[in-house]
Structure formats: structure tokens, C-alpha cells
Amino acid sequence: MAKDEAPTRIQRRNRERILSAGLDVFSAEGFRGATLDGIAAAANLSKPNLLYYFPSKEAIYRALLDDLLQTWLDPLRALDPAGAPLEEMLAYVRRKLILARDYPRESRLFAGEILRGAPHLRDVLSTDLKALVDDRADVIAGWMEAGRLAQADPHHLIFSIWALTQHYADFDVQVRAVLGPGHDPWVEAEAEILRHFTRVLAP
Amino acid sequence: MAKDEAPTRIQRRNRERILSAGLDVFSAEGFRGATLDGIAAAANLSKPNLLYYFPSKEAIYRALLDDLLQTWLDPLRALDPAGAPLEEMLAYVRRKLILARDYPRESRLFAGEILRGAPHLRDVLSTDLKALVDDRADVIAGWMEAGRLAQADPHHLIFSIWALTQHYADFDVQVRAVLGPGHDPWVEAEAEILRHFTRVLAP
DNA sequence: CCGATATTTGACCATTCGGTCAAAGGGACG
DNA sequence: CGTCCCTTTGACCGAATGGTCAAATATCGG
Numbered sequence: 001m002a003k004d005e006a007p008t009r010i011q012r013r014n015r016e017r018i019l020s021a022g023l024d025v026f027s028a029e030g031f032r033g034a035t036l037d038g039i040a041a042a043a044n045l046s047k048p049n050l051l052y053y054f055p056s057k058e059a060i061y062r063a064l065l066d067d068l069l070q071t072w073l074d075p076l077r078a079l080d081p082a083g084a085p086l087e088e089m090l091a092y093v094r095r096k097l098i099l100a101r102d103y104p105r106e107s108r109l110f111a112g113e114i115l116r117g118a119p120h121l122r123d124v125l126s127t128d129l130k131a132l133v134d135d136r137a138d139v140i141a142g143w144m145e146a147g148r149l150a151q152a153d154p155h156h157l158i159f160s161i162w163a164l165t166q167h168y169a170d171f172d173v174q175v176r177a178v179l180g181p182g183h184d185p186w187v188e189a190e191a192e193i194l195r196h197f198t199r200v201l202a203p
Numbered sequence: 204m205a206k207d208e209a210p211t212r213i214q215r216r217n218r219e220r221i222l223s224a225g226l227d228v229f230s231a232e233g234f235r236g237a238t239l240d241g242i243a244a245a246a247n248l249s250k251p252n253l254l255y256y257f258p259s260k261e262a263i264y265r266a267l268l269d270d271l272l273q274t275w276l277d278p279l280r281a282l283d284p285a286g287a288p289l290e291e292m293l294a295y296v297r298r299k300l301i302l303a304r305d306y307p308r309e310s311r312l313f314a315g316e317i318l319r320g321a322p323h324l325r326d327v328l329s330t331d332l333k334a335l336v337d338d339r340a341d342v343i344a345g346w347m348e349a350g351r352l353a354q355a356d357p358h359h360l361i362f363s364i365w366a367l368t369q370h371y372a373d374f375d376v377q378v379r380a381v382l383g384p385g386h387d388p389w390v391e392a393e394a395e396i397l398r399h400f401t402r403v404l405a406p
Numbered sequence: 407c408c409g410a411t412a413t414t415t416g417a418c419c420a421t422t423c424g425g426t427c428a429a430a431g432g433g434a435c436g
Numbered sequence: 437c438g439t440c441c442c443t444t445t446g447a448c449c450g451a452a453t454g455g456t457c458a459a460a461t462a463t464c465g466g
Contacts, residue, residue, distance in 0.1 A: 032236035125380035156395040163370035177328035192359040
């Protein structure tokens with residue numbers, strides 16, 4: 001179909017539609033639960049038309065995962081070694097929570113992939129992700145040794161930030177069911193999580 | 204098939220096998236990803252034989268969820284209002300972590316169900332689960348008001364315990380990939396999480 | 407050992423699903 | 437207008453899947 005270069009207006013529009021529909025369906029149903037018919041319907045395209053733009057169901061899924069990883073790790077990358085330790089960490093927590101709040105579909109897509117054993121990105125986790133986390137863990141460890149943050153294992157500290165922030169996206173139904181009506185989980189979560197990590201991290 | 208009463212030895216054995224195989228397969232592949240053939244193979248039974256003991260794929264899944272909920276909330280139920288607040292809370296954290304460590308399949312089954320919007324147990328969440336959490340949240344709030352625990356929103360405190368403990372079961376691949384070889388995630392997690400919540404909760 | 411009942415299975419079915427293909431429709435440009 | 441290429445689609449295919457059924461086999465009490 002398309003050349004290697006210069007995607008047409010229609011191509012860009014339809015690819016975008018497909019990816020958005022794919023994100024909806026994959027994040028709601030998982031890879032196995034999603035169907036091409038479902039994605040096609042959500043994108044207002046016919047099934048063969050989908051496969052004109054992407055060679056397979058898996059190709060759509062992979063494209064989504066690739067896009068996802070780019071932005072998903074930005075908050076951690078943005079951690080500034082030259083900044084004030086506690087403020088930097090709390091800013092990271094806040095960025096991660098905002099990301100989970102504004103992109104819950106992406107969060108659930110990622111969670112589903114990891115839950116199933118990360119068949120599509122096992123490698124990325126143990127290379128790129130590990131390298132980034134190791135690097136930032138060193139920064140955090142430096143802050144701790146300098147007495148500017150409370151002592152903890154930096155890797156597990158990062159895990160705890162991931163766990164807490166993504167919980168509100170991935171387990172949204174449970175959170176809402178338990179809180180009951182009249183609560184805004186995200187507003188409460190931001191206040192509580194920041195207080196939480198202030199206590200954990202303040203030296 | 205079976206009468207209402209007195210399941211035979213064979214019935215008990217095969218039901219048990221099917222549930223165990225179902226737990227394996229459902230927790231690894233999700234409800235949609237699991238197949239009756241897969242479960243049958245894992246249980247060393249023929250597919251029609253599966254359906255002799257359970258009327259449908261969904262029936263197996265529901266049976267697993269029912270069993271699960273029983274034991275999954277025991278740690279929270281065991282929270283003793285008459286105990287020492289900090290010790291009670293840390294004991295709860297420890298119980299929850301042990302449960303995640305020893306029953307990771309159950310944890311992932313539950314996580315998958317919630318991730319997909321809890322289609323099979325939406326009601327239970329907003330009735331039974333909510334009632335239990337509200338009740339325990341009251342106990343915790345009492346402790347906080349008495350100055351025996353640090354101030355926090357009890358509901359979100361419970362969420363944070365769930366999030367942190369289950370993270371190590373549900374995101375196991377990611378945790379291992381990031382830590383790299385030579386680490387025992389569970390050993391490290393127990394130490395870190397207890398230190399973590401000690402800082403969060405100590406008055 | 408016999409008969410009744412419980413258990414097991416091979417063969418089969420309808421539906422769903424991912425994917426193919428040839429042909430039709432549209433837009434841009436000379 | 438005509439032509440070339442991009443886009444769209446109806447019809448179709450093979451494999452997988454949840455589930456059925458009638459027949460075969462094992463088990464057990466008497």
C-alpha cells in the first residue's frame with residue numbers, strides 16, 4: 001500500500017482512528033479479548049480496511065505499545081539530578097499520577113500486557129527500562145547517602161510509586177465501588193499520595 | 204450428573220483438578236484468552252469430561268472467583284480493633300504480602316477481572332467489599348483520632364496497602380526484569396514495604 | 407458376577423475470528 | 437475527460453473455540 005515516505009492526509013487520519021479505536025478496545029478487553037471487528041466498528045471502518053493500514057491485529061497492538069513506552073517513562077526521565085531531592089521526587093509522583101489520570105487506557109493496556117507475562121515487551125523491560133531505572137536509582141541513592149532523603153531501597157521506592165499511582169487507573173472500578181458515590185478518586189488520591197510519599201521520603 | 208449431595212471421591216478429585224488447571228490457565232491468559240482445550244489439557248481430562256463437571260467455561264471461572272474472594276479478604280477481616288494499632292496494621296500488611304507471594308495466581312486472576320471492569324463481581328465490590336472496608340476504615344480512623352496512628356484517609360491507606368502488596372504478584376515480570384538476576388523480589392519487598400508503612404503509619 | 411449408575415470420550419456442530427482477494431469506488435493531475 | 441494510483445468493501449476461507457450427544461467404559465453395591 002503506502003510508500004515508505006510522505007503518508008497522505010487520509011492515511012494519517014485513518015491510522016490515527018485505528019490506533020485510538022485499538023487503544024479503546026485493547027485496554028478494555030485485552031489482546032485476546034479484542035477482535036478486529038470490534039476495533040473496526042470503533043474506528044468506523046470495515047475490517048478489510050483496517051488490514052489495509054495495518055497488516056495484522058498484532059501490528060496494531062505493537063504500534064500501541066511502542067507509542068506507549070515513549071511517553072510512559074518520560075516522568076522518570078524528567079527526574080532532575082540537580083534539583084532539590086524531596087521536591088523532585090514529589091514532582092515525579094505528581095507527574096506519574098497525572099499521567100495515570102489522563103491516560104487510563106494506556107495504563108490499563110500496559111497493565112494487561114505485564115499481567116500476561118509481557119509477551120510483547122519482555123526484552124524492553126530488561127534492557128531499556130532496567131537501564132533507565134538503574135540510572136535513576138543511582139541518583140536517588142546519592143540523595144539518600146547525602147541525607148537529603150530518608151533511607152530506602154531506590155528500586156523498590158520506584159516500584160512503590162508505580163504501584164500506587166497506577167492502582168487508581170488499573171483498579172478504577174474497585175476504587176470507585178469501595179469509595180461509593182460522592183467521591184472523586186483522583187482528587188483524593190493526589191492529596192493522599194503526596195502526603196504518603198512526603199512521610200516516606202522526608203529525611 | 205452429580206446428585207445434590209455427597210460428591211464421590213472421583214468427583215472431588217476431578218473438580219479439584221479442573222479448578223487448579225483453570226486457575227493456572229485463567230490467571231495466565233485471562234478469561235477470554237483461556238480455552239477449554241487448554242484447561243482440559245492442564246487438568247489431564249478430555250474437554251467433554253470438563254463439561255461433565257462444570258456446565259461451561261464461565262462456570263469454572265465463577266467458581267474460582269467465589270473461592271478466591273473468601274480467602275482474599277481474610278487478612279483485612281483479621282484486623283483486630285482491640286490490638287495495638289501500629290502492630291495490627293503492619294501485621295495486616297505482612298499477611299497481605301504473604302498472600303500475594305503464596306497465591307500469585309489468585310492475585311493475577313483477581314487483577315485481570317478488575318482490569319477488565321469486574322464484569323463478574325461488580326456487585327460484590329460495592330456491597331460486601333465496600334461494607335468490609337468501610338467497617339475497617341472506621342477502626343483505623345478511630346486509631347488515628349486517638350493519635351495512635353499518623354493521620355491519613357483510611358480508605359486510601361487501605362488502597363495503598365493493596366496496591367503495594369499486589370504489585371509484586373501482578374507485575375512480577377516487570378519487577379524481576381528491572382531488578383535483574385540475583386535478587387529475591389519477595390524478600391526485598393517484605394523488608395522495604397514494612398519499613399515503608401512504618402514511616403507512613405507511626406504516629 | 408450383574409445390573410445400575412457414574413464417568414469418559416470420539417465425533418460432530420455452529421459460531422467467531424483473523425485474514426485474503428478480486429473487484430469496485432474516489433481523488434488528483436495532465 | 438481519462439488515467440493512474442490510492443482507498444474501500446463484499447464475499448469468502450480455514451482454523452479455533454465453546455459446547456453437544458450418543459455410545460462406550462469404569463465403578464460399585466448387592
